[in-house]
Amino acid sequence: MHVRILAAPIALLAVALAGCSRTGEIDASGGITAVRSVCPSVxxxxxxxxxxxxxxxxxxxxxxxxxNAIITNVRSTCADGGDPIVTTVTFDVLARRSRTDAAREVVLPYFSVVTQGGTVIVAKRVNRVAIRFEAGQARARATATAASYVTRASATLPDDVRRQITRERKAGDQDAALDxxxxxxxxxxxxxxTFETLVGFQLTDEQLRYNATR
Structure with missing residues (x-):
């Protein structure tokens, strides 16, 4: 994914954050309905x-x-009943080391960003996760979190656009096949x-090149 960095504040601000999740279903009358969530995709x-x-x-x-460490088991919870909308992302970090003779702690930086329209970063935060290896242990696990705060108005489509997207369309209608x-x-x-919350390791340029070319 290609992104353009606009800002990197110390903490995530209250920003427009919404996910567009559509579920196409045929209703009893033969029309197609669509569902859009105010919660972000992750x-x-x-x-x-x-x-x-x-x-x-x-x-x-x-x-x-x-x-070597990887991010896995990414999940999110979204409190969308109020304003702002709060989304918490939790993920696991699985790590493996080569030398296991002594206990060791490895601290890895990770980022959480909010993107708009899939192309523009509007907020970024960098944090750290500590992974503890016991003596003789080659593998270890840690859990990390990130959070985003949104205003409901920013996550909501204008009424006319929402009506156009969700309007019931039936076979035979002149615009039934038009997206x-x-x-x-x-x-x-x-x-x-449409916004996303993305998490990943905060890599150096050299680390990014290694991941992209290996």
Missing amino acids: GVPAATGDVTLFDPAGGRSADAIDV PLADPQVRQAVARA
């Missing part, structure tokens, strides 16, 4: 879901791998109200 951007540490730092061979998102104004309005 994911991990490509090439940021794992990180490899080397020893020595400049090494890139398999025998120089010190620690409402083919209208540029509708598509732009949906993009403005």
